[in-house]
Amino acid sequence: MTSDKDTDWIYRKSTKKLLMRLLLLGCGISVLLELAVPGRDGKFGIDGWFGFYAALGFVSCTLMIFAAKGLGLWLKVPTDFYEEGETGDEDTAATSSSTLKKAAGKNAQPKDHAKKEAARRVSTKQAAGKVVKKGAKKTTRKKVKGQETRKREGGSQ
Amino acid sequence: MTIHPAFVLIIGALLVPLFKGRARSLYVISLPVLALLAVYALPSGNFCNLSWLAGFGEMTLLRSDKLAKAFGFIFTINATAAFIYAFYLRDNTQHVSALLYIGGALGAVFAGDLITLYIFWEVMAIASTMLILARRSKRSFGAAFRYVLVHILGGLFLLAGIVITFNTSGSIAFSAFDPETGRHAGTWLILLGFLVNAAAPPFSAWLSDAYPEGTITGSVILSAYTTKTAVYALIRGFPGWEVLMVVGCVMALYGIIYALLENDMRRILAYSIINQVGFMVCAVGVGTAMCLDGAVAHAFCHIIYKSLLWMSAGAVLYRVGMSKCTELGGLYKSMPWSLWLGTVGALAISAVPLTSGFTSKTMILYGAADEKLFIPWLILEIASAGVFLHAGIKFPYFVFFAKDRGHRVQEAPKSMIGGMLILAFFCIFLGLFPGPLYSILPHAQNVSAFALDVVDVDGHAHHFTAWKFAKVITQMQLLLLSALTFFVWIKWLKRTDTIVLDTDWFYRRGGGFFYRTMDRVLNGANRIVHATFIDRFIGWISHIARTAPSRFAVTLLTPVWRAQGLRDKTLDARQKAFYEDARLGAFPVGATAIFAVVLLGLLFLFSN
Numbered sequence: 001m002t003s004d005k006d007t008d009w010i011y012r013k014s015t016k017k018l019l020m021r022l023l024l025l026g027c028g029i030s031v032l033l034e035l036a037v038p039g040r041d042g043k044f045g046i047d048g049w050f051g052f053y054a055a056l057g058f059v060s061c062t063l064m065i066f067a068a069k070g071l072g073l074w075l076k077v078p079t080d081f082y083e084e085g086e087t088g089d090e091d092t093a094a095t096s097s098s099t100l101k102k103a104a105g106k107n108a109q110p111k112d113h114a115k116k117e118a119a120r121r122v123s124t125k126q127a128a129g130k131v132v133k134k135g136a137k138k139t140t141r142k143k144v145k146g147q148e149t150r151k152r153e154g155g156s157q
Numbered sequence: 158m159t160i161h162p163a164f165v166l167i168i169g170a171l172l173v174p175l176f177k178g179r180a181r182s183l184y185v186i187s188l189p190v191l192a193l194l195a196v197y198a199l200p201s202g203n204f205c206n207l208s209w210l211a212g213f214g215e216m217t218l219l220r221s222d223k224l225a226k227a228f229g230f231i232f233t234i235n236a237t238a239a240f241i242y243a244f245y246l247r248d249n250t251q252h253v254s255a256l257l258y259i260g261g262a263l264g265a266v267f268a269g270d271l272i273t274l275y276i277f278w279e280v281m282a283i284a285s286t287m288l289i290l291a292r293r294s295k296r297s298f299g300a301a302f303r304y305v306l307v308h309i310l311g312g313l314f315l316l317a318g319i320v321i322t323f324n325t326s327g328s329i330a331f332s333a334f335d336p337e338t339g340r341h342a343g344t345w346l347i348l349l350g351f352l353v354n355a356a357a358p359p360f361s362a363w364l365s366d367a368y369p370e371g372t373i374t375g376s377v378i379l380s381a382y383t384t385k386t387a388v389y390a391l392i393r394g395f396p397g398w399e400v401l402m403v404v405g406c407v408m409a410l411y412g413i414i415y416a417l418l419e420n421d422m423r424r425i426l427a428y429s430i431i432n433q434v435g436f437m438v439c440a441v442g443v444g445t446a447m448c449l450d451g452a453v454a455h456a457f458c459h460i461i462y463k464s465l466l467w468m469s470a471g472a473v474l475y476r477v478g479m480s481k482c483t484e485l486g487g488l489y490k491s492m493p494w495s496l497w498l499g500t501v502g503a504l505a506i507s508a509v510p511l512t513s514g515f516t517s518k519t520m521i522l523y524g525a526a527d528e529k530l531f532i533p534w535l536i537l538e539i540a541s542a543g544v545f546l547h548a549g550i551k552f553p554y555f556v557f558f559a560k561d562r563g564h565r566v567q568e569a570p571k572s573m574i575g576g577m578l579i580l581a582f583f584c585i586f587l588g589l590f591p592g593p594l595y596s597i598l599p600h601a602q603n604v605s606a607f608a609l610d611v612v613d614v615d616g617h618a619h620h621f622t623a624w625k626f627a628k629v630i631t632q633m634q635l636l637l638l639s640a641l642t643f644f645v646w647i648k649w650l651k652r653t654d655t656i657v658l659d660t661d662w663f664y665r666r667g668g669g670f671f672y673r674t675m676d677r678v679l680n681g682a683n684r685i686v687h688a689t690f691i692d693r694f695i696g697w698i699s700h701i702a703r704t705a706p707s708r709f710a711v712t713l714l715t716p717v718w719r720a721q722g723l724r725d726k727t728l729d730a731r732q733k734a735f736y737e738d739a740r741l742g743a744f745p746v747g748a749t750a751i752f753a754v755v756l757l758g759l760l761f762l763f764s765n
Binding site: 008010011020023024026027030031033034036037040043044047051052053054055056057058060061062064065066067068069071072075076077078079081082 | 414
């Protein structure tokens, strides 16, 4: 714990204690003020009880926080959960169409296959010394390969 | 002359590319102002009747009454503030799509029959998809794709429902479907179509998937129109349908739970939309005049404070470039205007007294309590407390306070602050003097500055006063204690860099699974059949066809040869020679001729 004077006013421990006390005071006042409204009848009986709304607020919010926590244990996943198997291409116009095909929920396999093919061809090209147009070639070849795979799968019907 | 407000925006949208720079920004601000004036000037009644589709009766393009005008007002006011906020934007696509989208919403709200409604419904779906695509990022392409698929599905439900309803009732009139007698496949499908747009679970995943992926200004505009048009359609078509009470209560709680779990600040706001629309849907389910007016008032105020919250989040995104709570914090010094104006929105959504939420949302609760509907009332009260938890406190706390991550940025641009100021002004103004809001409600009479009478269909008037001491006290109790729970349990609310699985898991994972299964099953079957029939069977048949006649002939001739005394090797050689001749076609002509005559004779004999 560094000295309180170093950190901003709002992050100091003393400020946090003060704000918490103010909040508790506000809660207390709001409950006590109910005494100033004698004979407040609820529409359902139960909501006419003293401090009903305070209790409702606290209990229901606590329950919701813990219900959310419990549900979160089951449903929380990493932010890139749906992006497994993405090719990791940048946002370029050239890749946007292949991205749309991907987003169409298409079979990941022909795309992986296409990627591997493209990568293999790229590496042989590299070996041959033609590195320059690799990026564009890879993209167009992927697109062409994707179209070929689609044709292959579509044509057998 | 009556001008359809929607066409002001739709035709205006087509002229946007003619302007450049600041002139364009001023032009797009002027369009919703003109539309607002057009709404104001509309007299009540049905206009622009067209007999366009043969056999379906007359379409009413413009039906103006208090309900439609209320929505018309808020749509145009919100659009003005949103375009002021978007003054810095120099993107044609966004401006045109936004104008078409808002124009579609106005068209749907003023539609007098189901077909007109459907046409504008689809215009909205397409324009809003373009608005999401305008961000031009990989994630937004995927989100827009899923968004348009879900909306096409909803549109198909709606269309199927309209056609069946027309077949059943013979008219395309868009008015309230009776909850007792009007229930058939057509109306259920129409209801389903409306609920998809209203983001009712399980069809709600599109909202939290697509809205955060929109642009900064695009999402501000998106947050207001699709869901509220659906709410309008529900108010118009399905008042009193009890299933909506269930749906609304589920939505209200669902939105809170998911918002508590989410990390991205705009996803929190997206789930918050579901939560608030749940209030409106539940109110429509109750169906009394008080609740319906409460739904309209709530929709009015909700659009204002929700846009304000999205604007505040957008301003942070604009300056910091990040939207995750795990990456934000400590912005209270750098962006005080965004903080305070956003806080006004956060207080308004929580229905803190002095804000518009208090004077509008409480009508719904009052109406539900009047009808002695304990469970819905209780759930909505709990949801009111929960709203403060996730939107009123969590959102500003994690974005502007929490942990200081060292972001030192400028305050938002003046135009953004201008847009936020306008909306914050309305939040406070309508919280202090709700009279003008009450005066545009459909069933309102004897409207004063703080109170109104809501008149039922049977003429019974219910009085509602916005400001009552007891009401203020109980509301403050509810809110302050829920604030307390936030800070008491703060350790359990720590943000993690995660998302929460929603019902879209089924089609995002399920879609790929379905595709792979179908691929393996169908293409595999295709391959097997190909191999069996085409490769093997056909080959076998052709082999048979080639060799069968010679085999047959050999079978016939072998006894003859045996009779001639040929045996074993010589017999084999004779057979082989015969096959060879058959293959080469080297028979003497005479033998073939005799064979043909014999065959024809047999045929002749057997045919008689």
